[in-house]
């Protein structure tokens with residue numbers, strides 16, 4: 186449906202036209218959120234639709250006669266993990282939302298499908314983004330799908346398989362000394378110099394719209410909200426997007442005021458949101474010397490920090506860090522106990538749940554772990570010590 190307007194995430198009175206290309210709020214540089222006038226989304230209308238995220242088109246920025254740039258993203262399985270559920274002695278069902286089953290094998294495809302659909306509508310001739318890895322591959326694929334040139338800025342030490350993925354979809358890859366925020370500065374400069382459209386996380390309002398469909402799928406599958414969502418968190422678009430989605434779903438009459446606890450998981454080698462959460466801070470500061478084997482979690486500074494912290498607190502959730510050894514062990518557990526193609530980030534989510542369960546945490550309803558991408562995306566790992 187056509188959005189009503191874009192609203193600043195810091196001050197709702199800062200409102201902008203949604204029918205023009207947009208970046209952040211010109212007054213304070215905060216991310217912009219898409220607002221819709223009225224969401225007419227009935228469950229019965231969904232029954233006949235294909236299981237992609239665009240089945241929720243009444244809740245997505247798409248004109249009635251417009252076709253999205255799609256590769257069949259979304260509609261990923263919500264897998265019951267009964268063996269782990271027993272092992273952890275949970276009193277509620279445990280599910281894994283397996284986002285490795287998306288095009289380009291990660292949850293990044295959802296956001297890029299929405300962002301590239303909008304950029305194409307607005308006539309973008311080139312798209313640019315920084316990436317810790319998976320977002321670059323997704324942008325490269327959706328750019329190719331839309332027929333729009335793509336440039337990706339990646340940290341120089343990104344796993345070679347991710348660099349190759351971008352290149353083989355025809356994207357131009359620029360390797361940058363530093364981390365994703367350094368790559369982000371280069372991408373922003375490239376956008377200013379060339380007029381390329383910057384689709385960096387939360388620098389434009391539409392990747393959130395794609396990511397939020399994860400919450401629509403959870404509510405459709407479970408018939409209500411889960412008790413807790415355990416989410417490996419880098420840039421945080423998914424966390425912010427899902428939190429927005431629950432409000433929309435309440436507005437559409439699908440759920441009431443109940444909300445899941447949002448549990449943010451980061452790597453102990455890069456945990457700016459956890460540190461800020463524990464300090465009671467409203468915003469996060471940059472994490473120096475960030476290092477973790479979970480490439481998707483190596484995000485030392487995120488523009489969505491305030492939004493993430495607000496959502497975690499409003500949900501009565503929490504934030505915790507797990508180390509690389511724990512995530513590697515739990516990634517293996519998801520694979521051997523449940524047959525799920527979990528990467529390090531999915532392992533991090535399970536590691537966090539194990540910490541919480543051991544600490545006696547109780548959940549009000551089903552627990553959903555997010556496996557955000559396939560293990561195959563990072564290429565061969567060093568053999569673990571026997």
Ligand SMILES: [Zn+2]
Nearest residue numbers: 193199210213
């Ligand atoms: Zn503003």
